[in-house]
Amino acid sequence: MARFKSAILGATGVAGQQFIEALLGHPWFEISGLYASERSAGKKYGEACTWRSPAPLPDAIAGTTVRLTDRILDDIDQYDIIFSALPSDVAKKSEGDCAALKPVISTASAFRYEDDVPILVPEVNAAQAPLVRRQQKERGWKGYVVPGPNCTTMGLIVSLKPIQDTVGIKRVWMTSLQALSGAGYPGHPVLDTHDNIIPFISKEEGKVELETVKTLGSFADGNVIPAPFKVSCTCTRVSVLDGHTLSVFVETNAPFTPEDYLAAVAEFNKKCAAEFGDLPSAPKQTIVMKKEENRPQPRLDRDLEGGMATVVGRVRPDPALDNGIKYVCLSHNTKKGAAKGELMAAEYLHKIGLFPA
Numbered sequence: 001m002a003r004f005k006s007a008i009l010g011a012t013g014v015a016g017q018q019f020i021e022a023l024l025g026h027p028w029f030e031i032s033g034l035y036a037s038e039r040s041a042g043k044k045y046g047e048a049c050t051w052r053s054p055a056p057l058p059d060a061i062a063g064t065t066v067r068l069t070d071r072i073l074d075d076i077d078q079y080d081i082i083f084s085a086l087p088s089d090v091a092k093k094s095e096g097d098c099a100a101l102k103p104v105i106s107t108a109s110a111f112r113y114e115d116d117v118p119i120l121v122p123e124v125n126a127a128q129a130p131l132v133r134r135q136q137k138e139r140g141w142k143g144y145v146v147p148g149p150n151c152t153t154m155g156l157i158v159s160l161k162p163i164q165d166t167v168g169i170k171r172v173w174m175t176s177l178q179a180l181s182g183a184g185y186p187g188h189p190v191l192d193t194h195d196n197i198i199p200f201i202s203k204e205e206g207k208v209e210l211e212t213v214k215t216l217g218s219f220a221d222g223n224v225i226p227a228p229f230k231v232s233c234t235c236t237r238v239s240v241l242d243g244h245t246l247s248v249f250v251e252t253n254a255p256f257t258p259e260d261y262l263a264a265v266a267e268f269n270k271k272c273a274a275e276f277g278d279l280p281s282a283p284k285q286t287i288v289m290k291k292e293e294n295r296p297q298p299r300l301d302r303d304l305e306g307g308m309a310t311v312v313g314r315v316r317p318d319p320a321l322d323n324g325i326k327y328v329c330l331s332h333n334t335k336k337g338a339a340k341g342e343l344m345a346a347e348y349l350h351k352i353g354l355f356p357a
């Protein structure tokens with residue numbers, strides 16, 4: 001079968017490189033064009049980017065000439081789909097221009113909060129995927145934009161979903177310990193981050209609070225109705241390369257024990273395997289539970305299931321809540337929380353007939 005031709009915008013950055021890694025050898029999509037800023041345009045990809053992955057960069061990709069994102073419309077007929085890993089301020093125009101003609105799957109936040117845009121994570125909110133038809137109808141687009149959530153939101157919503165599906169959620173508190181790669185390349189100066197924790201990430205807390213209730217919201221009459229609970233978070237940057245760790249406290253609508261959570265996760269994993277197990281990027285186990293009292297740890301656990309697992313451990317009763325539990329959660333921010341997670345969303349859109357648009 002001929003594979004769908006894809007362009008990657010922001011291909012030289014942290015998330016863009018992960019799109020390349022996830023797409024190499026993919027059975028449904030092939031890499032047909034690489035785009036970045038004026039800094040990189042005209043250079044060979046291997047010269048333009050600092051390749052971060054231990055996986056080797058194939059010669060064919062290293063030798064590809066990077067093109068200018070601002071000129072993507074000149075080439076757009078060559079592509080079936082656009083994967084975007086652009087900074088959000090740039091993404092608004094470029095992704096909108098492309099979506100008028102082709103499906104755009106994005107790691108950027110530019111369109112996440114618009115009413116007709118699903119923040120699509122199949123295991124969490126597959127029901128919201130048909131929102132893309134509203135974009136086509138109301139905006140007159142032939143394509144659409146489908147962003148993923150913020151990389152910190154990702155671990156939180158996947159780990160909360162089995163609770164929402166069983167007992168229901170009243171309130172959530174979360175403190176993140178986010179990896180350095182979440183800030184892009186080259187990121188923070190090492191003198192700021194080594195031996196240190198930075199207790200502030202611009203706009204991050206508001207994004208997580210909004211996106212959690214949108215993604216876990218219901219879908220009726222073409223609209224997302226946000227989930228009826230509040231989320232409060234503190235986001236920090238720590239000296240870890242990849243993998244965001246979250247300390248989560250959940251107040252539930254009724255009594256809910258750690259054993260109940262284990263049972264709910266087992267059921268959720270079974271459902272995900274049945275519904276999404278045929279997608280090439282899907283993990284076998286959506287949530288991997290760790291029984292050891294000192295796990296999950298980013299260095300040991302972030303690459304489970306090819307970086308697509310949400311790893312949960314330290315599930316305990318919460319003595320400060322009438323009903324509720326607390327736990328620690330880990331999610332790979334550049335894989336599940338960015339490119340590979342978005343690729344799985346594209347695979348799902350293909351499976352349900354929304355791609356090609």
Ligand SMILES: NC(=O)c1ccc[n+]([C@@H]2O[C@H](COP(=O)([O-])OP(=O)(O)OC[C@H]3O[C@@H](n4cnc5c(N)ncnc54)[C@H](OP(=O)(O)O)[C@@H]3O)[C@@H](O)[C@H]2O)c1
Binds near residue numbers: 009015069185333337
């Ligand atoms: N890093 C993560 O863990 C993560 C996770 C989830 C979502 N995201 C989101 O993914 C997007 C990319 O993040 P990142 O971490 O990959 O950032 P990054 O490492 O800084 O990469 C940014 C990319 O965008 C390109 N770019 C910058 N300015 C541009 C312009 N004016 N026109 C065209 N291209 C431009 C850069 O090209 P040059 O190399 O040519 O400058 C580079 O390819 C952001 O929206 C971010 O919020 C990131």
